[in-house]
Structures are given as C-alpha cells and as structure tokens.
Amino acid sequence: LCQDIGVPTPAVFAAVKAHSELRGLPRLLEPLTDFVLKPNRGSAGRGVLVILGRDGQHFIRHNGERLT
Secondary structure (H helix, E strand, C coil): CCCCCCCCCCCCCCCCCCHHHHHHHHHHHCCCCCEEECCCCCCCCCCCEEEEEEECCEEEECCCCEEC
C-alpha cells in the first residue's frame, strides 16, 4: 500500500511464513550485510533485530552485540 501511494518503504528481501522455513534463513541472509528482522507479532518494537554488519560468521547488532 505504501509503495502504491508513493511513501518511501524499505525493500522486503524475504518473508518467512512458517517456523519450518527458518532452516533456510542462513541462505536468505547470505548476501546481506545490513538488514532488519521484524517478527510478525511484535508490539512497540519488541523483537525487532537491527543488524548493521558482519564480523566473520557473526552478525553485529546496532548495540555492538555479536550474534551467530
């Protein structure tokens, strides 16, 4: 809807619709260095992960925390 009316919107790279699809998450994230993961059921930003980069096999969160 936002794109249709000209509101700037971030690109959606993938949508995981079932828990079993999470196995493919590493493949989906492979080409990306910075991205945001948003849960389908969150409130007030809870559950949103902002990834700013990579350090080897680790992802770097906005707060500097490293995730595998």
